[in-house]
Amino acid sequence: VDRERPLRMTRQRRLILEELGKVTTHPTAPELYNLVRRRLNRVSLGTIYRNLQLLADRGMIQRIETGGVRRFDGNVEQHYHIRCERCGCLGDVHVGPSLVDEKTAAAVTDFDVRGHHLEFLGLCPECAKKESA
Amino acid sequence: VDRERPLRMTRQRRLILEELGKVTTHPTAPELYNLVRRRLNRVSLGTIYRNLQLLADRGMIQRIETGGVRRFDGNVEQHYHIRCERCGCLGDVHVGPSLVDEKTAAAVTDFDVRGHHLEFLGLCPECAKKESA
DNA sequence: TTGCTTGCAAAGGGTTTGCATAGGA
DNA sequence: TCCTATGCAAACCCTTTGCAAGCAA
Numbered sequence: 001v002d003r004e005r006p007l008r009m010t011r012q013r014r015l016i017l018e019e020l021g022k023v024t025t026h027p028t029a030p031e032l033y034n035l036v037r038r039r040l041n042r043v044s045l046g047t048i049y050r051n052l053q054l055l056a057d058r059g060m061i062q063r064i065e066t067g068g069v070r071r072f073d074g075n076v077e078q079h080y081h082i083r084c085e086r087c088g089c090l091g092d093v094h095v096g097p098s099l100v101d102e103k104t105a106a107a108v109t110d111f112d113v114r115g116h117h118l119e120f121l122g123l124c125p126e127c128a129k130k131e132s133a
Numbered sequence: 134v135d136r137e138r139p140l141r142m143t144r145q146r147r148l149i150l151e152e153l154g155k156v157t158t159h160p161t162a163p164e165l166y167n168l169v170r171r172r173l174n175r176v177s178l179g180t181i182y183r184n185l186q187l188l189a190d191r192g193m194i195q196r197i198e199t200g201g202v203r204r205f206d207g208n209v210e211q212h213y214h215i216r217c218e219r220c221g222c223l224g225d226v227h228v229g230p231s232l233v234d235e236k237t238a239a240a241v242t243d244f245d246v247r248g249h250h251l252e253f254l255g256l257c258p259e260c261a262k263k264e265s266a
Numbered sequence: 267t268t269g270c271t272t273g274c275a276a277a278g279g280g281t282t283t284g285c286a287t288a289g290g291a
Numbered sequence: 292t293c294c295t296a297t298g299c300a301a302a303c304c305c306t307t308t309g310c311a312a313g314c315a316a
Contacts, residue, residue, distance in 0.1 A: 008270060008315050029306080044273045049306060051271095067198045067250075069305080082244045093238045100233060105226045105253050111215045112256040120238050121248040128245045141290050141295060162281075177298045182281060184296090202280080 007054060012036070012043055016051050020061055020074035026081070026090040028069050066090065066119060082120035086127035093120055140187060145169070145176055149184050153194055153207035159214070159223040161204050199223060199252060215253035219260035226253055 007013065019035040020027070027035065033048045052072055056063040062073040066083055071090060073081075080093040099118060106113040123131060140146065152168040153160070160168065166181045185205055189196040195206040199216055204223060206214075213226040232251060239246040256264060 005270090010271065010315070012272075030304095042273070044275095046274075046307075047272055050308095053307095065200050068203075080238065082238065082242055082246065084244065085247065091242055091244050093242050095237055095241055099237060100251065102253065104228055104232060105213065105215065108228055109215055109224055109226050109253075109255075110258050111217065111224050111253070112261045113215065113253055114218065114256065115254040117250075117252045117254065118233065119250045120235065120242075120244070120246055121250065122242075123245040123247065125243050138295095143290070143296060145297075175298070177300095179282075179299075180297055183283095186282095 004058075007058070011040060012047050013051050013055075015039055015043075016048065017055070017060070017074070020072060023074070024092070026064060026071040026073050028071050032072065064090070065117065080118050080120060082122055084124040084127050085121050086123055086131070089124050091124060140191070144173060145180050146184050146188075148172055148176075149181065150188070150193070150207070153205060156207070157225070159197060159204040159206050161202055165205065197223070198250070213251050213253060215255055217257040217260050218254050219256055219264070222257050224257060 015036045016032060019032060019039075023035070025031075029048050029052055030045065032052070033043070033045050036043050036048065052061065052063070055061045056072070059076060062076050064071040064073055064081060066081065069088075075092075078097045080095065080099065082091045082093050083089070084091070100116050102113045102116060105116075148169045149165060152165060152172075156168070158164075162181050162185055163178065165185070166176070166178050169176050169181065185194065185196070188194045189205070192209060195209050197204040197206055197214060199214065200221075202221075208225075211230045213228065213232065215224045215226050216222070217224070233249050235246045235249060238249075
């Protein structure tokens with residue numbers, strides 16, 4: 001995969017980046033498709049998927065693998081996420097990048113440790129409210 | 134979802150538990166299907182999926198969500214996993230349960246933090262060998 | 267003009283589900 | 292016997308892909 005190949009700035013591509021920059025909801029591809037379609041009614045889902053892939057490969061957006069559904073984040077700075085166990089929504093967790101000590105893991109596995117994925121689980125404010133009711 | 138409803142110990146269910154207990158490869162549902170089918174040729178994939186779901190809901194086995202494919206682990210004790218970035222295989226990482234400090238996360242989110250998913254990434258011994266060649 | 271991009275639709279991979287039958291307790 | 296569980300196959304969801312036409316550079 002040539003992740004260095006320059007990308008043409010097509011209307012579709014630009015709108016995807018713009019919409020992703022506007023929200024903090026970490027949309028899925030179909031969700032983003034709906035956002036973009038409001039401004040460009042002849043866009044296709046396939047184009048959304050293709051571009052999210054290309055943009056993520058170049059580090060222009062962030063791909064979030066979270067329990068089945070893939071989500072995307074316009075914020076490419078290092079941060080973690082927390083998923084609501086009730087409604088599935090995703091929030092940001094802005095902490096220093098070193099919440100996990102990979103050396104500890106490296107000591108107890110014969111794998112060569114090169115990174116980690118960390119996701120928190122919990123309840124979003126809305127669901128916590130409903131829960132206590 | 135009534136996670137408390139008792140389960141009948143059918144032949145299929147028992148074989149799934151037995152096969153899952155034998156291996157340390159964290160098989161996917163189709164992989165387990167092949168294992169079970171060796172001993173019960175009229176089993177169906179749907180039954181495997183249904184049972185893995187039911188057993189995981191009851192904490193009798195562990196469900197592992199790992200980058201797209203779902204895997205299962207007969208070992209329900211707390212431990213982490215590490216995924217090989219090259220071949221996709223999964224290894225165990227047996228460390229104390231507190232590799233992640235949830236309080237730090239709780240301090241910077243309005244979610245109610247209740248847990249976390251942590252997975253390490255790296256290279257398995259076999260792939261590391263190939264990589265250096 | 268060139269060849270990357272797109273829209274469309276079909277294909278793909280993994281998982282779930284409806285239904286009539288089988289079989290634990 | 293009663294009702295859960297199964298086999299089978301179709302349905303589903305999400306994502307990828309082939310192809311001819313479109314459009315940035």
